[in-house]
Amino acid sequence: MEFETISRLLIFSAIVVYALAFVIYAFDIVSHGSSAKAAPARANRRELVTAGADAAGGQSQNVSADESTPVISQAAPANAPRRKRRNWLRAGFSITVIGWVLHVAGTVLRGVAAERVPWANMYEFALTGIALAVGVFVFAQLWRDVRFLGVYIMGMATLFLGGAASNYYVEITPLPPALQSPWLVIHVFVATLACGFLAISSGLSIVQLIRQRAKRSGFIASLPNADSLENTSYRLAVVGFILWTFTLMAGAIWAHAAWGRYWGWDTKEVWTFIIWVVYAGYLHARATRGWRGTASAVLNLIGFAAILFNFVIVNTYFTGLHAYSGL
Amino acid sequence: MSRPSSNADPLRPDDFVDAESAKRPAPAPKNPELGFMGWVRFVWRQLTSMRTAIVLLIMLAMAAIPGSLVPQESSDPNGVIQVREENPGLLWFYDAFQLHHVFESYWFSAIYLLLFISLIGCILPRTKHHLKALRTPPPKIPARLSRLKGYTVVPGDADDVDRAQKTLKKLGYRTRLYEGGVSAERGYLRETGNLVFHVAMLVLLVAVAVGGSLGYKGQRLVFEGYSYANTLSSWDLFQPGRFFSADSLPDFSLTLNELDVVYEMENKEAFGQPTDFTGYVTVTDEDGSHDEIIKVNQPLNVQGADLFLLSNGYAPVVTVRDDAGEVVFQEPVPFLSQDEMNTSLGVIKLPDGLDEQVGMRGFFYPSAVPLDTGAYASGYPDLWNPLMTMQVYTGDLGLDDGAPSNVYVLDTDGMTQVAGGDSDTASLELAIGETAELPDGLGTISLDEVVRYAVIDIQSDPMNKTVLVTAIVLITGLITALLVPRRRVWVKVTPKGLEVAGLARGEDPTLEKAVEDVADRLREGSADQADAPDSPKDDS
């Protein structure tokens, strides 16, 4: 079989597996809502402690939720629903990882088949971008328990990967001269990685907003508190913002070589700028009295909405020099 | 007050989260008796508040949106023409709001100028304060450490204070001994980075503006085998910056020896897609003549000016003779490519030399394939079977009134078609080396050969390097500002032992770990000392 055929098969399998993970995460939420009302929000406290820990912190990692599961179940037989819930989450996360491995393999094989990096048209941008977003989600798990975002991340991954595989698919074509540059590898990769971080950050902001409003019901009460969600979200957004700033600059350097000017307000450049400015607003809001919490979370979501708009709408419906969608 | 403070804290706008002034009453003018200066101060305070900065940033983002919805003169001039033709009723609207020049418009400029004024108003006091903070020792030890982050007690007494200070110093803290303990602070770089970042944005804006006004941009079409000198008059299009002086044009001439284009032939999905453009040129300047290459993504720098290869096409070399056989026209004629297979459209205007003014308009097919309709199409973008077809018009070319005319457009209003279309004569068809009779015994036209042309853009921006360096400084400042934690740590002697605790200054997720680390080191240190009472003396 050709690499490209295998790649497609892997991507379709990844979509199915992601969808399955989505269902399991969703089931976790539903079942929690019905069965775990009695369970005290004990996980919360642990979440708070971990929230204070270093990203690379050794100790807190070891106490990650998985290993603490037996402790919880031993301690309290009355907590049976809670254990079941843990199992659902674990299953969801394992399946996410399986889907991700298939997805990454499919993306890499696409690159192997094309004999270049797999990010030269919309289909490939989507493959790589979603793989990075799910990757950030998976690796963030080493740092914080963010599995409650599974529904959001898997929902988006299934939707976008499915959409890309069915609507954006194009055969492999060689790179047009304007894309033949080391900057393709750097600029596009960093941009998609930035989007991955910002995607997870936006998910946390959504949960934060929900958490602030509905404090009592079962599943929501089991989530980390709004402050800790906001802090985690902020930290991911900071990394995303730095990467996005780099994207903007690398893009300008590349534009100078490819188009003869470093900044020309091409539609894609306009949107890169808009996104950057919105996130700068978000960072300020985080540092401003009266804007922390809801207002800054909303700005974070507007920023991510602008990213999605930039990818889906600007790439397909707007004209400009960045006409590499390959559609 | 639970948090210790000193007047050396970075001065932030009033509404900054950690602002010292958080508890002060809001400074609002209560009545007009405040006086002129009072109002000025009030407005300035408002303008330089964080809230205003956020609002202006949001406004800036929103103001940029129309710049992507409406075609811009600078990035998409053809789109502008098209939109204006399609919406004649809206022209007043586009013009009143400068919607084709969003990024130079008065409203967009107003927003970013306000933002930058606000920024300056923000940076100045903070810089002053930060410079002072850099010279100020860490503040006194708060009365009750137990309320602070990471509070721990480790064994030790007054004799361990020196050791504690050394430990903190080793960890990069600036320290100061106080009665009964050590006060330490680190992470001044965070504020430095923040200030560097904000200043760099100002510098960047200025550098971009200055570069634009000193530099220039130009464009010129060059045929294979032809040369041109870099003089003002040799450019087809020239856009000088406001303060450009013609002296800054470097003195060189350039010959395009060959434009090599490679097309994809193997991959059926991309059949005919260009995969490489390489311009082989000879540059003659003060260093003599040297051969160079220009490619897409690989501009050629000649004496500080960058030359770019941006587009290209075919130019049939056409000779027209009058009825007596005298040559009246012999030039390459640039044709504009219309599709992927380089079906190209071109125009020849002959105002003089023939009995009548003659205009020709036609297609060039690099690989002509006859269609069922009798017309042609191009089946491949390279020169496999070149063919030129021409419709011929006679009459008034409309060039005499001196109005500038587009060389790619033939205005046939005052002309009669004499070949092609509904006229009695068929369109002229010419392969390379062929000659055809013009109708009405006007003369002949021959297609001698076909060369390629390249459109070369020249650009010089004396601030390019400055902009790049500033951008690097900017992102370095940003990373420092966002990732370096700033914190204070105190070690205090109490009867229980040494109390250790910390206080975050700004975002600091790792504070507790850091305090724990200090405490661990103190514990280890005291264990070592217990093992080896003769441990080396203070060597500072």
Ligand code: HEM
């Ligand atoms: C020109 C537009 C501006 C942009 C793009 C911008 C961008 C940023 C960014 C990205 C940060 C995060 C870095 C950090 O937290 O240290 C930041 C922080 C900050 N900015 Fe701005 N800024 C702008 C204008 C302003 C203005 C006008 C003010 C004053 C009102 C201001 C005051 C601050 C302050 C006090 C911080 C520190 C926040 C913190 O410590 O968390 N900025 N700015």
